Amino acid sequence: MKKNTKRRRKILETKYFGFLIGLFLFGFILLLNENTSIFSNIEEQMLDVHFGFKTVTGRESIQEGVLQEEFDPKISDDILIVAIDFNSLSQFGKWPFPRYREADLLNSFSRIQNQDERERSVFLDIFFIEPDEKGYDDVLLLEAIDDNERVFLETVLDEFPPSSREYDEFFSRQDVLIERWGKITNIQGDWHEIPAFYGLQPPLIPFAEKSRGYGHANFNTDSDKVYRRQQLVAKSSRLVESFRLDDLISMSSALPVDSSRFERLEWVDKKERPHTIPPGTTPEDFAQIVEEIKENAPLRTVDTDNDGTIDESYHVIRKYQDIFVPAITLSLALDYFNKSCDDLEVVLGEYIRIPEPMKFDVENSTWLPYEITVRDAVYNADEVLEKPAETRILEEIKIPIDEYGNMLINYMGPKSFADPQGRKTFPVRSFAGYAANPPGTDPETWPRTKALGNKIIMVGAFARGIADDEKPTPFGLMYGVEIHANALNTILMDNFLHHVPAWVNYLVLFAAVMLVALISSRMPTLWALVLLLAGLLALFLTVSIVFESRNLIIDYSPSAIAAVLTFLSIIAYRVMTEERDKRMIRNMFGKYVSPGVVDHLIDNPPELGGVDKQLTVFFSDVRGFTTLSESMTPQELLNHLNVYFTLMTDIILDYKGTLDKYVGDEIMCFWGAPLPQEEHALLACQCALKQKKALEELNASWPPEKRINIGIGINSGIMTVGNVGSEGRMNYTLMGDPVNLGARLEGTNKQYGTTIIISEFTYGFVKDKVTARELDNIRVKGKNKPVLIYELVDCLDDGASGPAAG
Template identity: 30%
Template sequence: MQRLRIHSSGRRFLHRLGFSLVMAALFGCLLGLLVSQRVTGPTRPDDTPAPLLSPSGFIEGISHWLDGGERVFYDWRIRQLGEVSERSDRVVLVSIDDDTLAEAQQGPRADIAAYPWPRQVMGGMVHRLMEEGASVVMLDFAYPELSPRACVTPTRSGRGALSQDDDALRALLDQDPGHSVLAFRWGAEGTRTLPPTGRLWPYRVRLGSYPGVTEARARAQSVLALQRPAFLIPAGKGLEVWAGVADEGEGRNLGEQLGTAAASIQERRAADDAFRVAPSDLFLALASVQVQGLDPEKLPEVRQLQHPVTPLLSPASGYGATTLPADPDGVVRGVPHLVAYSPRGGERYVLPSLPLAAAMRLAGTQKLRYAEGRLFIGDKYSIPMDASGYSLLRWEAPSATRGARGPLARSIRAWNVLLNLFDTQEARPARFDHDLDGRAVILTNTSSYAPERRVTPIGPGIANGAVLGQALANILASDGITRAPPKVDMLATMGLAFIGAFLALSCSWLLRSVGGAFLFVCVAVAAGAGYVGAAGYVFVHDKLWIAVAGPLWSGGLAFLVTTLYAFRTEQDVREFVHSALGRYVSPEVARLVARDVSLMKPERRQMTVYLCDIEGFTRLSQALPPEQLVPLLNTFLTEMTAVVRATVGQVDKYIGDSVLAFWGAPVRTDRHAHLACEAALKLQAALAQKQPLWEKQFGHRLAVRAGIDTGDLLVGDMGSELKSHYTVMGDAVGMAGRLEAANKEYGTQVLVGQTTAQLASDAYVFREVDRVLLRDRPQPVRVHELLGRRGEFSQEKQAGMALYEKALIAYYGRDFLVAQELFRRCTVEHGDTVARVYVQRCQRLIQTPPPADWDGVIRWGRRSTDSR
């Protein structure tokens, strides 16, 4: 490209619209890749940030910075969606607030004067809510320890020494089986191993044999309630339940307490630890779920569980997590509905969130299915969720309220529920009608004793239970926010980069005045605002989250960079296109290159080369005076150039009477071989048409020989800073020259290489002329003659071609007598010059038969051939 200034300085340039689009694609792709590496939800517990100064850390930092900007636009859209939404009345919040605690302290019941209340009272509230019509009650309270009001008494009830407060809660929940959900919490840190038991419990007592694991676990639960280790040891087709004890006497007492008077007592073995059952094992058996279509390995793995104590475990209740991790900016935008837990590094359990567990109870199913970005709860509910188990919340309010209800339509003071409970216990009519028929209820603490309030997109100070209630409302409505696939965000980022570059170039003429510059900036701002508005519209109406921050940065930077380079290089590009390119390509190609200068960048690609020469030009140049020779040569070169341009080719150079042209650059085409063959035939036709005129003007007729070959060539602007040329280099150029020279030996006009014949054989007819081995190539190649276009041959010509083909088969079959006769007929009957060469070869081979390994390949030098 003449080593133009814009190349030598190494500046990135956008000369015209086409090249600017290429640059915008590259720029948009880089930002698009960063946008596609997004973080949908909170950081996974096992994620470790890379060092900031490392390349990966730098890229990760930019990605997090883009995510931070994206979250700002996301929160804005969430509030816009809340403006057109209605608060859900399908989930009701029952709040233990400060007013409730104040009333309790002044009330007649001493057991509720101090908080936390007895678990029996909590169970009574749950039962009362059921009686008032609640379809399910979620308790947003973790009970990882025995009740502080526990009263432990040895019994013979079959469960051993029990916590009366915990048992009372469990008994009240069991009165409404399937309608309660207890909470557990998880964390990123913790231990998965059980403490050693050998020193504390050297003996074990057998407490029964059971056919199924369910009955065995129920028995083990009674052992764990006594805070002793339990073991489920396989015995035949069943399971034996054993308990660890300190000595034989304690073993007999424990057996009697649990209804096994003649219990077997043995020394505990080290192998027993493999069958030990922990409270978490019982919990996991009750709480874990199976999700069809979801890979558990993609779920975040938690390392610590705070689950309800053993007396509270029962299949009559569901169990769900209340942990709500925040995004890096401290804002809760969604709920991890599914997490994974691997106790002691063994089986991987999938655990649900509290809202999901409640929805499963309402749907009456344990069946979960994940497909196409949605989690299906039976056949009744579904919710958008990604493969990591994270689901974005659709907030149904534009802002948080001052009360406890948050985004929900209603909240009820727990004191009102307590009063109704006390009234019914004293056989009085309940004084409050809470209208809970068919509604889900979440019982939570919003008082000053409650954990820290949550910061959400609709505002801070929202209670944990209100967030969980909103999550359940989303599930019950089968509604939520879907994040667009990474591919869509990447395409949006690239698309806005294209738009930014297009606007910069198409409106750059406005920069000629101050007012135009202001309008120019307004156009860019309007384009960005339009995209933000479109993304907001899609979010509100389709609940689809499309990236905004990344595309805006991509479009803005592309607009800015394109503006700077377009302003500085517009004149240089115009001069380059009209001067340099216009000299050796057609106007059509020049226009294409002007729109995309990158077409001329140096590269290696498959192309077809054409080299022609005037036969006997040396003799002709000596016979004609210069005033006749130069016009004749110029006329021929003009005709040749017109043919090349007509076939969208590129004239490389004139070397005396020779012309070198190529197809496939600067504009790519897969039909370069076809175009070169077409140019050769058109030149022959043009010469035949011009011969009478040239003979009249100059007294001579012109015969042209040509060689065509296809191969991988290096093409580009080559030369020095003072002079350069858009040209090609490669083996195909040399091969075309050899083919052009070989025409003299075979008496042909156009010889083509093997690759060219293969690529263009669907439209043109070729015949094999020879098989040659070049000095610089390891394998032989076949040389073909271009005969013409398919469908344009007379019957006589076809007969000659068939006879030649038959002779060639006999020749390579070593039947030289038959081949010589057939080639002789081709020469006599059809004037075949190539057949005349083979008649002489056959004569030599008949006189001197070739060796057994003869394959008919001829060794070519630069200007001569010899038999292999």
């Protein structure tokens, strides 16, 4: 029973209990991470920090007006932004331009003599939702799109459906786009969970019919309204028909949906939140859903005769057919790889797979397997090639996506500027530079090339005020067309950001918590704080380096927050427990040992409780106390003894002794506990000699009738030292036969007329360091075996002249 109690006490010590605190916080942080968005929101901010530390392209001025740019090998050479910039506005007037300007732009790309050096595609980040005021301009643009044959247009998906007047028209436009380019059909995973878009704004049908392809231009913001990802697979939902709930109940055994055609049933609650009725719902589950609809869905009311009185009310269930629309960047990438939507394999929550991507070789006018540069070529100072570039052929491209079809965009740097002297992450050319002087219709007058072979040209707003198109990104505000460029580059360069497996984050979290628990529970608080801060910095640098070099995202905030909480919790526990222990030690030993020893005991707490140790016990007693007391009043006697006790106690403490108690005129003390002392016997002997000498000096200042004589007994041996008493009041003292022998030796001084007697056991420890006179072999009360005793005369190292090192 006693053993179990000790074990419970041990586990509550900070150095052990700190690990329990760490384990608790580890589990607590895991629960928060799995069940709330606290850490995911913080990690979004951390992602911005990692982007801020990325190595971006640099520039160097080699002479006045001449800049040399360092290009990042992870940025595709085949992405070109054509900016509707301030220069274009200056030349062509206010935005939007007449549509013949876009026609001139497209004609400048398509009208070159060497058609093999044509651009791969042209993305117009411009809306063509409504006809132009001048119909002739629309005709010119449509002819230019038809002649170019490589134009991609965008559609915008809306959360709310269009008006009933526009509903069929807008979805008919989308049908034309799908007929031209396609839609995504090979989808694995729970596509019902993808948020639905019920409205859309596609281009006019004539434009859709002339385009090569399309894609949605939507971006989803994170919780802090920053654009970090693009939904490569979006769900456009078209209403097929509506049902009364009662009518649906009657056909519950066979719900009127075909999941293979991406059909689904949906109801909306009173907070306008949509809920899909899962396919394959059993009658029992359907009955439960019906009850939920009746409780939480609003009723549709009908006044059939228009008399102001509601004639009937019912719950509405809607049937939708979902169409999965590719993002414009995904469509541009597919076209660049000579693939179509039918080639895609989509596994929600995992990846989008593009098999066997190709790339058009302009020089040989043929399609070749797609390869990217792993390492740039190395040239010496004389521009002589030392190491050729290393490339890697990609047999497939797997785009990591979440369960909603979102891809994290690997931004390559801050926003670019259209000005030739401005900073650029992607190459930017002015819209006016291409559209101002378009070639005519005579092929003989066309330029041989525009140096745009196989490039993806992205045309969009690049000036403030012409469109609400600047959006917050990890690198600050950026025009929408450049966000598209970053997303496209992420795909083309196979440069995806990947989250490490969950177990890696858990391992980092566990290691951080346990390491902090270790240092916080075993080191001084200040050093633990320094190591904590150093560890947090080291973890941050490691996470940033891994992000930069490997495109791997390791969660930082859960580990960092858990580490700080562990540190604070353990320090708080130390304050509560160790301060209590310090007070206990100070109260217990403050009256027994010197302040220096108390401080040492606080930093190195002793083993409290009864323990057996090799110790030296010391007893001293006043001789002729009765005679002395008869010559003084009780008050004078008390004051006189206090002077004596003060002097004797100070000497004991000076020699690192532990005061046990005063018993009348007797003093009991010992050496070797609570702190171990190798020379406990020598210290006791030195203390006794010092007391004898100090008492002689004190007596010289007193009249003869007040002088004090003492006897001292010293013994060494194995004694039990510990707390004796009750829970409320206890004393740190010694027990055992060696203690009794020490007390007997003190009284033996009377028989031999000596002052200090030590036992043979003490003498054995100090015989080479003291001068002693053998007195006798005596048999003390309670002992059968005689004990050899000695009179202590002096210390050879003159220890009696001052305190010894303890």
